[in-house]
Amino acid sequence: MQPRDLSATSPYVPGRGIEEVARDLGLDPAALIKLSSNENPHGSSPKAVDAVHQQADDGLHVYPKAAHTDLTEKLAAKWGVADEQIWVTPGADGAIDYLSRAMLEPGQSVLVPSPGFSYYSMSARHHHGEVSEYDLSKADGFEQTAEMALDAYDGERIIHVTSPHNPAGTEWARSEIRTLLEAVDDQTLVVVDEAYGEYSERPSSIGLLDEFDNLAVMRTFSKAYGLAGLRIGYAAIPESWADAYARVNTPFAANEVACRAALAALDDDAHIEQSVESAQWAREYMQQELDAPTFESAANFVLADVGDASRVAEESQRAGVIIRDCSSFGLPGCVRISCGTREQTKTAVETLNGILAEVTPA
Structure with a gap:
């Protein structure tokens, strides 16, 4: 027997995880920065x-x-x-x-x-x-x-x-x-x-x-x-x-x-304040420093128009920064970059700018 016809339902495509990317590319998981799933870089409330x-x-x-x-x-x-x-x-x-x-x-x-x-x-x-x-x-x-x-x-x-x-x-x-x-x-x-x-x-x-x-x-x-x-x-x-x-x-x-x-x-106001302030800083930094057009965001991520999302995301993974290729959203020219810590965000922007200089036509 078979399940009912599910052909009209496309599966959900999550952002790639550290273990998955590390295994596929033969990289050290500890060397990877994951900015693909809009998670809180400061972890859970203590x-x-x-x-x-x-x-x-x-x-x-x-x-x-x-x-x-x-x-x-x-x-x-x-x-x-x-x-x-x-x-x-x-x-x-x-x-x-x-x-x-x-x-x-x-x-x-x-x-x-x-x-x-x-x-x-x-x-x-x-x-x-x-x-x-x-x-x-x-x-x-x-x-x-x-x-x-x-x-x-x-x-x-x-x-x-x-x-x-x-x-x-x-x-x-x-x-x-x-x-x-x-x-x-x-x-x-x-x-x-x-x-x-x-x-x-x-x-x-x-x-x-x-x-x-x-x-x-x-x-x-x-x-x-x-x-x-x-x-x-x-x-x-x-x-x-x-x-x-x-x-x-x-x-x-x-x-x-x-x-x-x-x-x-719900009682940890300090953790929420840190998380929100950190995301606000990261959004502004990416919007100002990334060498690609970005869209105004009120969330903990920034959408950037990079031209070839699949290639940029793949090259970014190889360089140790996991971001979201938005082709599954119907946006093959865009990547979504989650807000990391200040160090993670600066590393991501530096990495992506290097990639964009190579893949973007002059």
């Missing part, structure tokens, strides 16, 4: 690491009921919403799946940005939905507006918007989010992905939940909090349909260790 060790000592044999409740309450208090409005999930990907389960009937459509995070489409198709796209223009600097989404809108059940956007780094203004929410049908859910929200200076769309019951906002602990390996995230949703969570949630999907680490990370 408080979160302590919480992981403590939970391991206390035992991993219990289901995460209390930890899940505690994290829900803490997140609700942080954002000034009711506990029922927080859906704790296994990463932001889990939030996408839960919202697809809650909203999509077979054959209904979702509207997604192109380029954009491929899992929006994957989740819709996993739940027997259809996918339409609205285009972000490279020529316009990947500007994001309600008009561009509405031009492609045809009554889809879900519209995904990303702020800051991956891989471009651009943002939605709150006024544009409001315009979109007011313009779509009552039965269309607007999902705002704020996975990189901690790096942005704009207010979260969670602040609009009191006004709109067709809005959901996703966040994650993978980026600024440095907990990517634990897969913990959440969605903030309208109180009017909060009870759907119990019907779509996978039992105990957010594990005990992840919940405890997230609880501790």
